[in-house]
Amino acid sequence: MNVRHSVLKNIGSVELVKDEKPKKVTSYFGVNTFNQAEMQKRVSKKTMDSFKLWLSEGKSINEKEADEIAEAMKNWAVERGVDFYAHWFQPMTGLTAEKHDTFLTFKGGKVIEKFSGSKLILGEPDASSFPSGGIRSTFEARGYTAWDPSSPAFISETALGKTLCIPCIFVSYHGYALDKKLPLLRSDEAISKAAVKLLKVFKKNVRKVVSTCGPEQEYFLIDKHYNNMRQDLMLTGRTLIGAPSPKGQQLEDQYFGSIKDRALNYMQEVCAEAYKVGIPVSTRHNEVAPHQYEFAPIFEESNLAADHNQMLMDIMKKVALRHDLVCLMHEKPFAGINGSGKHLNWSMADDQGNNLLNPGHSPQENLQFLAVLTAILRAVYNHADLLRASIAFAGNEHRLGANEAPPAIVSVFLGEQLTVILDTIEKGTKQKVSKQDIINLGVGKLPTINKDATDRNRTSPFAFTGAKFEFRALGSSQNISTPIMILNTIIADSLTYVAEQIEKQTKSKDLESAVMAVVTSLVKETKKIRFEGNNYAAEWVTEAAKRGLPNIAATYEALKAISKKDNIAIFEKLGVLTRDELVSRYHIWIEMYNTMLTIEANTLKEMVNANVVPSGLDYQSQLAKIVSELTQLKTSAGLKIDEAAYADMKDHLSEVTYKIYYVRKHTVAMAKLLEKAAGEEGPEKAETYFNELKPLMEHIRRHCDDLETVISDEHWDLPKYREMLFVM
Ligand code: ADP
Ligand code: MG
Numbered sequence: 001m002n003v004r005h006s007v008l009k010n011i012g013s014v015e016l017v018k019d020e021k022p023k024k025v026t027s028y029f030g031v032n033t034f035n036q037a038e039m040q041k042r043v044s045k046k047t048m049d050s051f052k053l054w055l056s057e058g059k060s061i062n063e064k065e066a067d068e069i070a071e072a073m074k075n076w077a078v079e080r081g082v083d084f085y086a087h088w089f090q091p092m093t094g095l096t097a098e099k100h101d102t103f104l105t106f107k108g109g110k111v112i113e114k115f116s117g118s119k120l121i122l123g124e125p126d127a128s129s130f131p132s133g134g135i136r137s138t139f140e141a142r143g144y145t146a147w148d149p150s151s152p153a154f155i156s157e158t159a160l161g162k163t164l165c166i167p168c169i170f171v172s173y174h175g176y177a178l179d180k181k182l183p184l185l186r187s188d189e190a191i192s193k194a195a196v197k198l199l200k201v202f203k204k205n206v207r208k209v210v211s212t213c214g215p216e217q218e219y220f221l222i223d224k225h226y227n228n229m230r231q232d233l234m235l236t237g238r239t240l241i242g243a244p245s246p247k248g249q250q251l252e253d254q255y256f257g258s259i260k261d262r263a264l265n266y267m268q269e270v271c272a273e274a275y276k277v278g279i280p281v282s283t284r285h286n287e288v289a290p291h292q293y294e295f296a297p298i299f300e301e302s303n304l305a306a307d308h309n310q311m312l313m314d315i316m317k318k319v320a321l322r323h324d325l326v327c328l329m330h331e332k333p334f335a336g337i338n339g340s341g342k343h344l345n346w347s348m349a350d351d352q353g354n355n356l357l358n359p360g361h362s363p364q365e366n367l368q369f370l371a372v373l374t375a376i377l378r379a380v381y382n383h384a385d386l387l388r389a390s391i392a393f394a395g396n397e398h399r400l401g402a403n404e405a406p407p408a409i410v411s412v413f414l415g416e417q418l419t420v421i422l423d424t425i426e427k428g429t430k431q432k433v434s435k436q437d438i439i440n441l442g443v444g445k446l447p448t449i450n451k452d453a454t455d456r457n458r459t460s461p462f463a464f465t466g467a468k469f470e471f472r473a474l475g476s477s478q479n480i481s482t483p484i485m486i487l488n489t490i491i492a493d494s495l496t497y498v499a500e501q502i503e504k505q506t507k508s509k510d511l512e513s514a515v516m517a518v519v520t521s522l523v524k525e526t527k528k529i530r531f532e533g534n535n536y537a538a539e540w541v542t543e544a545a546k547r548g549l550p551n552i553a554a555t556y557e558a559l560k561a562i563s564k565k566d567n568i569a570i571f572e573k574l575g576v577l578t579r580d581e582l583v584s585r586y587h588i589w590i591e592m593y594n595t596m597l598t599i600e601a602n603t604l605k606e607m608v609n610a611n612v613v614p615s616g617l618d619y620q621s622q623l624a625k626i627v628s629e630l631t632q633l634k635t636s637a638g639l640k641i642d643e644a645a646y647a648d649m650k651d652h653l654s655e656v657t658y659k660i661y662y663v664r665k666h667t668v669a670m671a672k673l674l675e676k677a678a679g680e681e682g683p684e685k686a687e688t689y690f691n692e693l694k695p696l697m698e699h700i701r702r703h704c705d706d707l708e709t710v711i712s713d714e715h716w717d718l719p720k721y722r723e724m725l726f727v728m
Helices: 003-010 036-042 045-057 063-079 117-121 181-201 224-228 231-236 261-276 302-322 363-382 384-389 416-427 435-441 481-506 511-525 538-547 555-563 565-573 579-635 643-678 682-710 721-726
Strands: 084-089 097-102 104-107 110-113 143-147 153-157 162-172 209-223 281-286 292-297 325-328 341-350 462-464 469-475
Touching: 003 224, 036 045, 036 063, 045 063, 063 117, 063 153, 063 162, 084 143, 097 162, 117 143, 162 181, 181 209, 181 302, 181 341, 181 363, 181 481, 209 224, 209 302, 209 481, 209 721, 224 231, 224 325, 224 721, 231 579, 261 281, 261 292, 261 302, 292 302, 302 325, 302 481, 341 481, 363 384, 363 416, 363 481, 363 511, 384 481, 384 555, 416 511, 469 481, 481 511, 481 565, 555 565, 555 579, 555 682, 565 579, 579 643, 579 682, 643 682
Parallel strands: 084 162
Antiparallel strands: 084 097, 104 110, 143 162, 153 162, 209 292, 209 325, 209 341, 281 292, 341 469, 462 469
16 A cells, blocks of 8 residues: 555544534624724723724824723733733735734833834844845845734634734835735825825815725645645645646536535634624635635725735644644645636725715716726726736736636726616717716716626636726635735826826816716727637737737736836826835746745756656556566467567557656756756846746656556556646
């Protein structure tokens, strides 16, 4: 029995501890968060008012108030058994980081628990080991974490301990953003300013607008024993080799199917852990591929949604281990079946909670909706390159532009109702549009956009799905902050443009006519970005090329948009990122791509040499022995053997020998290529990797997979697709 077979007895044998009396979710939702209600109970009214003012107007609290809040937060945490606190932040690795500090301090020879406002507000972790893309010179290692009061502190629990996590931004000594949260917060300010300006045109007195977001999170679950026997999954998150299972997702029997007990137990615990820290998980279901699933939350303000998505991914990984499972968040863990993405549902809401992507009840409100809608169309049309860059990294490259969902061509899907409305607007030839005309155009009685009517196209990377847009091209492992930040920025820029254009027009026209003039010209200008058909079809690739829409498969190509002069100007103008901050991000992302591929290639090399070839040789030797024995029996003992059967045995040996030879040959070539690329850097290396290394790795994989399918099951130690994807 080989190792692979011997682990079977361990699968699904983990003991789960049952909650004696399951609690009502509302009785414990958010118990592990220091939210405003909890703060209100523990600080003075004056401090609470200052805190609220800080959130709404950005006017910082003073030192004394900070001390009071810190003390309250510490007491709340200590009462719950917390002994350490951590500034929890999101460096450019895309993951979260935490450095734990104790509340303990000496006072008069005695040890006490203390937490000051200054420690709450500012931390000083050594920044030198986080990626900075050259923005922080090595001699100047200082970085600061600063409290983000808009995201509640929360308690992270393990079986034996609890830690208070304080969401923070992470900046360099000179104030450069070294993280993903600060740019997101800045972009939210930009969108607020721009949207308020546009709403003013419509005589709406709104003080603040926020972007809202609900990310749908896809993932795979596989048994931990299998995961731990595959160095590719352990080190890279995806299988670098592995022959397809005869049954994959062809029968379409997994999507929304009955959830297996083991997976459901896991989901149950993830939900419970998420609820404790206030993450409003609202949907769970089976996805298309075997052992593939999805969670989605109720949408929230973007900054909170981004924190919650990071927290949820962390919970998902940790809870999986308690169930002897591993949660795979990679975009393409298994070849030949669906990869995992993240749908970013995005909209904007004013300070009264009105969704700006909801068509209203009056012609006036519908005009506003059309202005917002066409501003978004303009943003996507003008800056499709930035959106593409926001989702460009090694893992997602397996989906985008690799004949997978969704394609690398950015286009917008609006659905039939809106398309008819925009087409009508486009064809309207009148210079001056009266109220009656608007009504005739269908604007006055703009229907509530029916979700069912808009959600039919699942192939579009950017789809209007009834009162929100859904950016579907994100990778499942991705921190959503960057795509939100880029969406916010380009849309803020566009909302400002639209507001200014309408203002200009109102000098000579009434408001309705002014809006219609701007909307009409934008509908025409951005028409090329709209596509209602099947985005996976080959015809779309041709059609998009005709329209001049970019179709970029390579990460290094896509990332170039980040450092383009015109694009930098927009980020600088809106105060979201400076030139240096953008350029450093470009370098970080290129570097991450190169590092990831180097790790993958070296892992593949090791697997070939340590697993594939030895397995092949074992089997080859078994065959060789048989052939040699047969030959001997035939010649010396005169055994009668059917010539065809004898030849077949020899052919089989040749075939195996040949396949081993090919695997080795290409792996040697890959090692040479890696040596050559070691002398290259940055984009040059990324280009070599994309154009030469990746195809070579695919080639090696094909030969390995070939070998897997001809050699004896007994000789193959690596868990197979059919086991990882169907045993649970
Ligand atoms: P689907 O369209 O994929 O079937 P849902 O309609 O349930 O799914 O919504 C998917 C996600 O979109 C959920 O997380 C939901 O909270 C989120 N969502 C709904 N409305 C908004 C909004 N106005 N802004 C941002 N996200 C939203
Ligand atoms: Mg969706």
